[in-house]
Structure formats: structure tokens, C-alpha cells
Amino acid sequence: MARQFAVIGLGRFGYHVAQTLTQHRCEVMAIDNDEEKIQSVADLVTHAVQLDATDEKALRAIGVQDVDAAIVSIGENIEASILIVMTLKEMGVREIIAKAVTPIHGKILRNLGVSRVVFPEREVAIRLANGLVAPSILEYLDISPDYSIVEIPATERLVGKPLTEGRFQSQYGATVIAIRRKVPYITEAGESEFSEEMRISPSPDEAIEEGDIFVLLGPKKRLEQLQTS
Amino acid sequence: MEPSQPRTGSASKDRAREAAELVEMGEFYFINQKLGEAIKVLKKAISLDPKSAKAHYNLGIVYEAKNLKEEAKTMFEKTLQLDPGFPGAQQHLDRLIGIGEK
Numbered sequence: 007m008a009r010q011f012a013v014i015g016l017g018r019f020g021y022h023v024a025q026t027l028t029q030h031r032c033e034v035m036a037i038d039n040d041e042e043k044i045q046s047v048a049d050l051v052t053h054a055v056q057l058d059a060t061d062e063k064a065l066r067a068i069g070v071q072d073v074d075a076a077i078v079s080i081g082e083n084i085e086a087s088i089l090i091v092m093t094l095k096e097m098g099v100r101e102i103i104a105k106a107v108t109p110i111h112g113k114i115l116r117n118l119g120v121s122r123v124v125f126p127e128r129e130v131a132i133r134l135a136n137g138l139v140a141p142s143i144l145e146y147l148d149i150s151p152d153y154s155i156v157e158i159p160a161t162e163r164l165v166g167k168p169l170t171e172g173r174f175q176s177q178y179g180a181t182v183i184a185i186r187r188k189v190p191y192i193t194e195a196g197e198s199e200f201s202e203e204m205r206i207s208p209s210p211d212e213a214i215e216e217g218d219i220f221v222l223l224g225p226k227k228r229l230e231q232l233q234t235s
Numbered sequence: 236m237e238p239s240q241p242r243t244g245s246a247s248k249d250r251a252r253e254a255a256e257l258v259e260m261g262e263f264y265f266i267n268q269k270l271g272e273a274i275k276v277l278k279k280a281i282s283l284d285p286k287s288a289k290a291h292y293n294l295g296i297v298y299e300a301k302n303l304k305e306e307a308k309t310m311f312e313k314t315l316q317l318d319p320g321f322p323g324a325q326q327h328l329d330r331l332i333g334i335g336e337k
Contacts, residue, residue, distance in 0.1 A: 159302040188300045198296045217300045
């Protein structure tokens with residue numbers, strides 16, 4: 007059975023959450039009190055419902071208490087966001103993920119017992135800045151206060167050599183969890199193109215190819231050394 | 236008798252033909268993952284025929300495969316200036332700028 011989600015608040019963040027969950031074949035109940043926003047997702051999600059999400063009766067009537075998780079993506083109206091989270095908690099929704107716009111908003115949501123608080127702008131800003139100070143790092147993702155996942159391109163020096171030559175373990179304490187590799191082909195129209203193949207848990211003997219991107223998991227402090235090396 | 240005009244036209248056609256052959260060679264190198272060689276011949280193709288959208292597009296693809304994003308962006312922009320409808324160029328550019336599908 008497909009996982010069921012309720013997305014409450016259909017601003018840009020909520021819209022994209024609903025869209026992506028639907029693309030992953032999840033059942034999505036999209037809720038907002040703005041008719042126009044409901045119309046914009048009506049053809050996209052399983053159910054699009056216009057209602058006041060602080061109204062517990064209305065939420066119960068559409069079965070929000072039974073979803074696997076509810077995503078509260080109301081940031082600007084902090085009062086509404088808090089009221090909705092409280093209502094969902096009272097209804098016994100198993101997992102609540104809520105968007106926060108300020109640290110105090112996040113703190114209140116955490117104290118209310120939400121499973122996860124997200125600060126979309128802050129998270130994107132940190133990733134962008136990390137990318138800017140370390141141009142060799144293509145992607146940067148903190149997975150805990152101490153550990154990160156980074157993506158770095160293979161240098162010319164490593165091409166044709168086995169993965170162990172990268173010395174990621176000995177130098178940075180990092181593990182190569184995957185290699186993103188380009189696979190060239192010619193399209194039906196006769197043009198050059200490439201697809202990307204993900205080689206998960208590559209063998210230490212795997213020969214490195216031109217254009218490879220290493221996905222490394224390791225201690226944040228040691229991976230930061232990649233920025234200056 | 237029109238001595239100069241046809242000769243100029245013919246020389247330019249020769250250059251375009253040679254450039255097209257180099258693009259084909261570049262595609263061959265690319266398919267065989269010889270990206271450095273592909274770059275060399277595609278650059279030469281562009282110097283021979285600076286108006287070849289196909290040469291610019293192919294060089295963009297090779298740069299992108301080599302993770303040289305800025306160089307790839309420049310090539311796709313140039314491709315679209317030369318031929319706004321060139322298949323795939325806009326999608327690659329969008330992806331590199333961050334507004335397209337990953």
C-alpha cells in the first residue's frame with residue numbers, strides 16, 4: 007500500500023513537497039484554505055482539500071489522523087503553524103514534520119513534539135555557502151553534527167587508477183559510498199549525450215574513470231580539509 | 236570569369252566539411268571516453284567553423300561529462316545563440332544553472 011501524507015500549506019515549499027511525494031507514488035492529501043492554491047495542485051495530488059487546518063473536526067472528516075506523516079509547511083503565519091501542529095498532535099498523527107522560519111519558531115515546534123523541524127532557507131543557504139568556499143565540492147550535506155556527505159570530482163591524477171589510490175580513508179577517514187559515473191551514448195537524433203550511473207559501494211579495485219564523481223561519507227572536520235587541499 | 240568569389244566560397248565549404256569531420260571524430264572519442272582527445276578535436280572544429288552549433292554542443296557535452304561546468308555552460312549558451320532550437324542544449328544549460336531536472 008502506498009504511504010499516505012498530508013501536506014498542510016501549499017506555498018512554494020508545500021507545493022514542491024506534495025509534487026515530489028506524488029512523483030514517488032505516495033498518496034498525498036494537500037490542504038490549504040486558499041482556493042487558488044488548491045486548484046493549482048488539484049490535478050497533481052490524490053486529494054486536494056480547501057479547509058481551515060486549525061479546525062480539528064474538518065481534519066478528522068477527511069482522515070488526516072490516519073496518514074503516515076503530516077508536513078506543516080506554513081512558515082509566515084507562526085500562530086497558525088503552532089495551532090495546526092497542536093491540533094495534529096491531539097489527533098494522534100504519528101509523524102509531524104514542520105517548517106520553521108525563525109529559531110524561536112523552530113524551538114516552539116520542537117517543544118510541541120514534532121518529529122522534525124526544517125528551516126528550508128537556512129539549509130539551502132548553508133549548502134550554497136559551503137559549495138562557494140569549496141569549489142571542488144559539488145554537493146555538501148550534513149547528516150549529523152559530526153558527519154557529512156560530500157561529492158567531489160575525480161582529479162586527472164587518479165584516472166585509470168584503483169579507488170584505493172584516492173586514499174580517502176587514510177587521509178580523511180572517509181568512505182567512498184558511491185561513484186557517479188557518466189555513460190556516453192548517441193541519441194536517436196544522432197547527438198552526443200550521457201546518462202549517469204550510480205555505482206554503490208564500489209570495490210577498492212574499481213578503476214577510476216574520467217569525469218567520475220566520488221560520494222564520500224566521513225567526519226565533517228576532516229572532510230573540511232578537502233576544501234584547502 | 237569570377238575568380239575570387241567561388242574560391243572563397245569553396246575554401247569556406249572545405250573548412251566547414253573539415254570541421255564536420257572533426258566533430259564526428261570528437262563524438263567517437265567521447266563515446267570511447269577519451270574526453271581529453273575529444274576536447275582537442277572539437278576545439279579545432281570550432282576554430283575552423285565558428286558557426287557550427289553542433290561542434291559547440293558536443294564540446295559542451297564533453298566539458299559537462301568532465302565536470303567542467305562553467306566551460307560547459309559557455310558552450311551551451313553559444314550553441315543556442317547559433318541555433319536556438321538545437322536539441323538538448325537548453326535542457327543541459329537549465330540543468331547546469333540549477334533550474335532543470337537533475
